[in-house]
Amino acid sequence: MRIMGLDYGDRNIGVAVSDAFGWTAQGVGVVHPRRDGGEYDEIAALVKEHEVSEVVVGLPKNMNGTIGPRGEICMAFAEELQQKLNLPVHLWDERLTTVSAERTLLEADVSRKKRKQVVDKLAATLILQNYLDSRTKR
Numbered sequence: 001m002r003i004m005g006l007d008y009g010d011r012n013i014g015v016a017v018s019d020a021f022g023w024t025a026q027g028v029g030v031v032h033p034r035r036d037g038g039e040y041d042e043i044a045a046l047v048k049e050h051e052v053s054e055v056v057v058g059l060p061k062n063m064n065g066t067i068g069p070r071g072e073i074c075m076a077f078a079e080e081l082q083q084k085l086n087l088p089v090h091l092w093d094e095r096l097t098t099v100s101a102e103r104t105l106l107e108a109d110v111s112r113k114k115r116k117q118v119v120d121k122l123a124a125t126l127i128l129q130n131y132l133d134s135r136t137k138r
Helices: 038-049 069-085 097-107 112-137
Strands: 002-008 013-018 025-031 052-059 089-093
Touching: 002 038, 002 069, 002 112, 013 038, 013 112, 025 038, 025 112, 038 052, 038 069, 052 069, 052 112, 069 089, 089 112, 097 112
Parallel strands: 002 052, 052 089
Antiparallel strands: 002 013, 013 025
């Protein structure tokens, strides 16, 4: 079974899924949050399609390790997701993953327009890959 990584944001939720062995993360797309909560149905459909057994949600902590308003929103999202999917949902410290994703895309000379389209998916991939790497080190 695969693991899904999510980078939760106000405008976009980046989505990544692991390979069947849980070794590598691949970006699969972006889900847009909606007022009616339809993003949960969209994520549930992706969970089913990719045969996901657990989910990792990026938790944006402050640089000093505390959790601010953005982190609390992500925690509430993860809790709601766990109830809706009935799967384990883990929070993973994602400090600087979006910054790292932006830097990677800049170094690859990706245009600003294209960067906007893929940065959330890449951030989700980085969150999931870091989580997968931490599991193999144990």
